[in-house]
Amino acid sequence: MPTLKDVAQLANVDVSTVSRALNNTAHVHPATKARILKAAKELGYRPNPIAQGLRRGRQHTIGIVVPRLQLTIFAEIAQGVEEEAQKLGYSIIFANSNDDPKLEAESLNRMRSGFVDAIIIAGTGKNGRLMRDIQTEGTPVVQVVRMQEQSLSSVVADYYACSYEAIHYLMEKGCREIGLINSPRSISPYKRRYDGYRDAIREHGLESICVTPSSNLEPNNFEYGYRCAARLLDEHPNLDAIAAAVDIQGLGAMRVLHERGLKCPDDIRVICLTGHAIGRMLETTMTAMEIPAIEMGQKAARMAVEAIEAQGGAAAARQHLVFSPTLVVRESA
Amino acid sequence: MPTLKDVAQLANVDVSTVSRALNNTAHVHPATKARILKAAKELGYRPNPIAQGLRRGRQHTIGIVVPRLQLTIFAEIAQGVEEEAQKLGYSIIFANSNDDPKLEAESLNRMRSGFVDAIIIAGTGKNGRLMRDIQTEGTPVVQVVRMQEQSLSSVVADYYACSYEAIHYLMEKGCREIGLINSPRSISPYKRRYDGYRDAIREHGLESICVTPSSNLEPNNFEYGYRCAARLLDEHPNLDAIAAAVDIQGLGAMRVLHERGLKCPDDIRVICLTGHAIGRMLETTMTAMEIPAIEMGQKAARMAVEAIEAQGGAAAARQHLVFSPTLVVRESA
DNA sequence: CTGAAAGCGCTTACAG
DNA sequence: CTGAAAGCGCTTACAG
Numbered sequence: 137m138p139t140l141k142d143v144a145q146l147a148n149v150d151v152s153t154v155s156r157a158l159n160n161t162a163h164v165h166p167a168t169k170a171r172i173l174k175a176a177k178e179l180g181y182r183p184n185p186i187a188q189g190l191r192r193g194r195q196h197t198i199g200i201v202v203p204r205l206q207l208t209i210f211a212e213i214a215q216g217v218e219e220e221a222q223k224l225g226y227s228i229i230f231a232n233s234n235d236d237p238k239l240e241a242e243s244l245n246r247m248r249s250g251f252v253d254a255i256i257i258a259g260t261g262k263n264g265r266l267m268r269d270i271q272t273e274g275t276p277v278v279q280v281v282r283m284q285e286q287s288l289s290s291v292v293a294d295y296y297a298c299s300y301e302a303i304h305y306l307m308e309k310g311c312r313e314i315g316l317i318n319s320p321r322s323i324s325p326y327k328r329r330y331d332g333y334r335d336a337i338r339e340h341g342l343e344s345i346c347v348t349p350s351s352n353l354e355p356n357n358f359e360y361g362y363r364c365a366a367r368l369l370d371e372h373p374n375l376d377a378i379a380a381a382v383d384i385q386g387l388g389a390m391r392v393l394h395e396r397g398l399k400c401p402d403d404i405r406v407i408c409l410t411g412h413a414i415g416r417m418l419e420t421t422m423t424a425m426e427i428p429a430i431e432m433g434q435k436a437a438r439m440a441v442e443a444i445e446a447q448g449g450a451a452a453a454r455q456h457l458v459f460s461p462t463l464v465v466r467e468s469a
Numbered sequence: 470m471p472t473l474k475d476v477a478q479l480a481n482v483d484v485s486t487v488s489r490a491l492n493n494t495a496h497v498h499p500a501t502k503a504r505i506l507k508a509a510k511e512l513g514y515r516p517n518p519i520a521q522g523l524r525r526g527r528q529h530t531i532g533i534v535v536p537r538l539q540l541t542i543f544a545e546i547a548q549g550v551e552e553e554a555q556k557l558g559y560s561i562i563f564a565n566s567n568d569d570p571k572l573e574a575e576s577l578n579r580m581r582s583g584f585v586d587a588i589i590i591a592g593t594g595k596n597g598r599l600m601r602d603i604q605t606e607g608t609p610v611v612q613v614v615r616m617q618e619q620s621l622s623s624v625v626a627d628y629y630a631c632s633y634e635a636i637h638y639l640m641e642k643g644c645r646e647i648g649l650i651n652s653p654r655s656i657s658p659y660k661r662r663y664d665g666y667r668d669a670i671r672e673h674g675l676e677s678i679c680v681t682p683s684s685n686l687e688p689n690n691f692e693y694g695y696r697c698a699a700r701l702l703d704e705h706p707n708l709d710a711i712a713a714a715v716d717i718q719g720l721g722a723m724r725v726l727h728e729r730g731l732k733c734p735d736d737i738r739v740i741c742l743t744g745h746a747i748g749r750m751l752e753t754t755m756t757a758m759e760i761p762a763i764e765m766g767q768k769a770a771r772m773a774v775e776a777i778e779a780q781g782g783a784a785a786a787r788q789h790l791v792f793s794p795t796l797v798v799r800e801s802a
Numbered sequence: 803c804t805g806a807a808a809g810c811g812c813t814t815a816c817a818g
Numbered sequence: 819c820t821g822a823a824a825g826c827g828c829t830t831a832c833a834g
Contacts, residue, residue, distance in 0.1 A: 137583065137606060139811055150821045155813060162814095165819055182582045186523050187811035190826050195519065197562075205548045206763075207746055211538040218565050222572075227579060229530075230563035232551050239555075246560060249515045250470065250827085273470065358750040387750045394752040413540055417691040417720045419727040419752045430539075472827055483805045488829060495830095498803055520827035523810050583811085 138179040146175040158183070189250075197227045198440050199247035199255040202281075203235040207384055208356065209412050209429045210258060213280055216433020217256055224441045226253070235356075237262035248275055254440035258282045261323055276443030280436040284324050289443065289454045291436040293427040295325040298409040298461045299332030302379055302425050305463060306405060307340055311377040315345040315368035317389060318381045319355035329381050329409050345372055361388025369396065377405040377469065383414055386422055390468065405469035410461065421466035427459055471512040480508035491516070522583075530560045531773050532580035532588040535614075536568040540717055541689065542745050542762045543591060546613055549766020550589055557774045559586070568689075570595035581608055587773035591615045594656055609776030613769040617657050622776065622787045624769040626760040628658040631742040631794045632665025635712055635758050638796060639738060640673055644710040648678040648701035650722060651714045652688035662714050662742050678705055694721025702729065710738040710802065716747055719755055723801065738802035743794065754799035761792055 144151040149168060157164040157172040164172070175181075189195040198221050202210035218228045229252055233240035237260045244263060247255055248270050255270065258281040271277045271288055279290035306314055314337065321327040330346075337344050347367045353360045361380055365388060368375055380386035386408040390400065398404050400420050408415060411424025439455060477484040482501060490497040490505040497505070508514075522528040531554050535543035551561045562585055566573035570593045577596060580588055581603050588603065591614040604610045604621055612623035639647055647670065654660040663679075670677050680700045686693045694713055698721060701708055713719035719741040723733065731737050733753050741748060744757025768790060 140813095141811080151811090152813075152822080153820055156820085159813085163819060168819085182578070184523075184583045184811055185579075186519060186528065186583050187826090188813080190519050190523055190810090190828090191812045191814085193826070200563075205538060205544040207544070211540070211544045214563070215538045215565055218563060222564065222576070227584070228563045230533075230547070230551060230561045231555065232548055243555070245515070246518075250517045250519050251560070384750070390752055391750065391754075414747075417540075417717070417724065419723055421724075473829095474827080484827090485806080485829075486804055489804085492829085496803060501803085517827055520810090521829080523812090523826090524828050524830085526810070 137184070138181045139184070140181075142179055143172065143175045143181050146179065147172045193250075194444070195251065195253055196225055197229055197252050198437065199229040199231070199243075199252035200257070201231045201233050201240060201243050201247075201255070202258045203233055203260075203356075205232065207414075209281065209382070209410065209427075212412055212429035213258065213433040213436075216430035216435075217280075217437045218433075219430075220434035220437035221441070224437065226437070226441060233260060235260050241266055244270065248273065253444045254278065256280050256436045256440055259284060276440060278436050278439050278443065280432060282323060282325055283456070287454065289439055289456065291432050291439065291457045291459075292325065293410065293432070293459045293461055295328035295410070296332040298425040298427070299329045299379070300336045301332075301461070301463060302407050302409055303333055303336035305465075306377045306379070306407060306469065307336070309377075309401075309405060309469065311405060312342060313345060313372055313375045314342075314377040314379060315347070315365075315372060315375050316379050316381075317361055317364040317368070317385045318346065319360075319385075325410075326381060333379065345375070347371070356382060356384065358384050358388045358391075361385030362392055363388070365389035365392040375404060377407070379407050379409055381409050383408040383411045383422060383424060386411075386424070386468075387414075387418075390418070390420060390422070400468040407469040411464065415464070416466065420468055423466045423469035424464055425461035426464045427461050432459060470517070471514045472517070473514075475512055476505065476508045476514050479512065480505045526583075527777070528584065528586055529558055530562050530585050531770065532562040532564070532576075532585035533590070534564045534566050534573060534576050534580075534588070535591045536566050536593075536689070538565065540747075542614065542715070542743065542760075545745055545762035546591065546766040546769075549763035550613075550770045551766075552763075553767035553770035554774070557770065559770075559774060566593060568593050574599055577603065581606065586777045587611065589613050589769045589773055592617060609773060611769050611772050611776070613765060615656060615658055616789070620787065622772055622789065624765050624772065624790045624792075625658065626743065626765070626792045626794055628661035628743070629665040631758040631760070632662045632712070633669045634665075634794070634796060635740050635742055636666055636669035638798075639710045639712070639740060639802065640669070642710075642734075642738060642802065644738060645675060646678060646705055646708045647675075647710040647712060648680070648698075648705060648708050649712050649714075650694055650697040650701070650718045651679065652693075652718075658743075659714060666712065678708070680704070689715060689717065691717050691721045691724075694718030695725055696721070698722035698725040708737060710740070712740050712742055714742050716741040716744045716755060716757060719744075719757070719801075720747075720751075723751070723753060723755075733801040740802040744797065748797070749799060753801055756799045756802035757797055758794035759797045760794050765792060 156162040231243035254276040261284040283290035408424035415422035564576035587609040594617040616623040652659040741757035748755035
């Protein structure tokens with residue numbers, strides 16, 4: 137790898153002049169500039185971003201930590217973040233937390249210490265203190281999908297509305313026994329989903345129907361949805377609708393119905409409270425409250441970059457951005 | 470952020486001594502060492518990996534570039550790579566190429582120049598030269614999922630076997646008119662899938678049935694599968710099976726069948742040539758040749774790290790690792 | 803066992 | 819318009 141020094145030698149000037157010529161950071165005599173450019177090209181010079189970063193105190197990288205990628209909305213979030221960051225000239229450092237607070241803390245610690253200019257995180261909620269410390273230290277932190285810290289910026293969906301509106305829709309369709317499949321309320325968006333569900337149910341003087349499987353299953357997956365749906369059906373023979381917090385749980389529910397010979401939406405309705413692309417690709421397509429995951433990722437990236445570039449100037453105020461869900465009616469409800 | 474210098478001052482020693490104490494890189498008097506450790510702790514010192522990287526010429530980062538994340542096997546690959554890399558003490562720099570050679574080249578160029586110690590890529594196939602240059606320059610490149618360059622290490626599945634065995638299975642089940650939904654053969658794994666299909670079909674003296682939609686649709690998605698399946702059915706009324714290259718295409722096919730009132734597997738069989746997690750989560754579960762995507766990602770990460778650490782020693786020979794697919798029989802075929 | 807010096811590859815005041 | 823010097827935060831021969 138050729139360095140500035142090599143270019144300087146070939147062009148017969150000082151490294152500082154090369155730097156200025158290449159960065160357009162000061163007037164350089166056209167003739168010398170031409171010589172420098174030629175030399176740089178000849179050697180195939182590319183600046184070393186690590187050295188630049190060390191010197192400038194900025195890496196042009198954004199860290200992103202999500203629970204997992206596979207079959208979740210986080211794949212879309214990560215894609216949106218990366219697309220937008222790339223456009224803005226930033227690279228992405230990526231980490232899975234597997235919803236394990238310890239792993240999450242490790243990733244966060246690896247990312248701070250000058251490795252990353254900002255962090256975008258869908259957190260476990262257990263490292264709030266650490267996240268605030270990082271922000272205080274000068275590395276902006278923006279929360280995405282999950283918002284646990286008021287003092288840190290965030291980009292989320294209105295999970296309350298996701299539930300509330302979904303339940304109202306089901307009621308309009310005549311449903312009266314609506315079961316909820318939800319993940320633990322200790323994670324903020326799930327608490328909000330629960331609240332929206334409960335309030336909508338109450339307004340109509342009906343009863344909440346929730347299940348929590350005894351086993352400590354991972355909640356955000358197919359099996360969990362499958363088991364919850366099975367229990368709901370067993371315990372409530374007149375159940376006429378199931379609302380699933382995330383669409384992978386909804387798939388589990390649909391599978392149970394299929395196995396039991398129940399048809400959507402005639403025998404029972406299924407709706408997902410936060411849907412993404414998969415919903416329209418099923419045999420029985422899924423009615424869902426959809427949230428714009430890619431756009432949310434892009435927005436989070438932009439907020440991160442703004443926060444990075446505002447530093448030194450007026451400290452960027454924190455921002456909380458909330459996307460409204462859209463009801464997309466398909467076949468399942 | 471406290472630096473080595475701060476710790477040195479507080480502990481009343483030279484920075485070099487601090488460095489040695491913290492890195493256990495030379496004997497340091499127990500008393501001074503204790504003082505240093507105490508000072509470091511007191512200040513909350515964490516080494517700056519950027520500075521370390523610049524000095525050591527190694528960043529402890531691996532770059533990964535994939536076409537996209539959303540609803541593809543690459544989400545699992547990326548997850549596997551990250552998990553394993555984390556264990557080995559490496560961070561991940563992530564980029565989407567969107568299967569655009571230009572975007573891919575940009576990402577590759579951003580990653581080289583000392584930013585990344587190795588690159589793992591599922592490539593477009595159009596930047597072979599660049600990839601070889603990067604490897605020659607000293608940054609190991611390992612191909613994952615897609616293998617286009619013989620001279621670069623790779624971790625792939627046996628796509629020929631994916632097709633060949635799937636078709637044989639269908640034949641055993643009595644199928645005689647088997648349509649193929651495939652992505653462009655210009656991308657190597659799809660060529661291999663085609664070859665396996667063609668050979669298996671020929672062995673039985675049957676006829677190949679392929680379609681290529683006229684429009685220039687993105688091939689790796691639901692709509693593409695949907696349209697191909699529709700055309701196959703229109704043009705071959707006696708079609709008794711559909712083989713789809715990737716499972717998202719298979720979903721498109723299943724949807725067409727559903728809309729036309731055709732049942733799997735009684736009326737027609739559907740099989741996916743490379744399946745992953747989604748297959749078992751459907752109303753009609755999908756029979757598929759499954760490939761261990763997470764494991765492939767992990768293996769690619771390990772190969773990358775080996776290549777990094779072998780440098781200077783005996784140059785690591787290139788390795789080509791091929792995973793065999795496993796037939797998983799479910800409901801669709 | 804420890805300090806002083808050089809250097810990784812760059813940028814940026816400071817002179818001239 | 820250009821060069822010489824200092825420095826970003828670290829590591830590592832080189833002396834002692």
